[in-house]
Amino acid sequence: MTIHGDHPFLPPENERSPVRRFRGRLPSPVGLWTTAHEGERAGLTVSSMLVADGEPGYVLGLIDPDSDLWETLRKARTAVVALLGEPHRQLADAFGYVAPAPGGPFRLIDWTDTDWGPAPAGAITWAGCTLVDPDPPEVGWAVQVQLEIVHVELAADDVPALVHRRGRYVTI
Template sequence: MRRLRGRLPSPVGLWTTSYDGKRAGLTVSSMLVADGEPGYVIGLIDPDSDLWETLRQARTAVVSLLGGPHQQLADAFGYVAPAPGGPFKMIDWTDTAWGPAPATVSTWAGCRLTADNPPEVGWALQVQLEIEHVELTADEIPPLVHRRGRYTTL
């Protein structure tokens, strides 16, 4: 299964949230955007992650699409690279109504959690977020994609 999944190109997203002064984030590549009114972001999240623990309390999150300059950030939030002081110290952040948004991304969405007990899918939780706000900048950064254990940009 892992080899099959590895052959699929996946967007590299960063899901961040905050609650009661605590920030949490996780690199998420197993995600999709469901179009509609409203739209949704659906992602597979580790049930033991700090992100899930904090998201359940906050009920809101920022889903950012990372670009080429964000590879180190993706690795830090994916817990595969060191981040002295924590990954939130690596770049500047903008506080939003949905949580912290990376100041250097060109695309992010403010979202709201739709279910307290999402279904388990494989080893993950299938978390569904309703999109409440989309932020797009004129300076679009080429998106970061993960395939076969490596990053590339489109």
């Protein structure tokens, strides 16, 4: 067996989308979106997202319409958006389905059940949100999900933010 430094499913450079490569050069926050409905939990690492300040505030994100997260979020209509930091790389990979998580990614850390879904226990900043539209517009490969921020938990200790750029995690 040989271990390669490159991603095993990465297409050759001449076959990669120039738009995706353009987007990849933008630093993006790494968030973990989680939800639960009738005992079923779902989560997904999301880096195509932004937060809009205001009264109320919103989180906008691009979500794979075929993901378990989207299927469950449409039913639950609530979600937790957690901001991941340097210590959460393994969690980000597990919920991004690019790293193994025996028993599922929800077994990697402790969780607190909230009115909006499972929130990572401990010092992680997160927001409890409600889904604005269960039939959002399609944008490229994704659906453009809009969540209204209802509740915010700010971590006491600010850990270096995890950012995704050019297929890798970096911290700022």
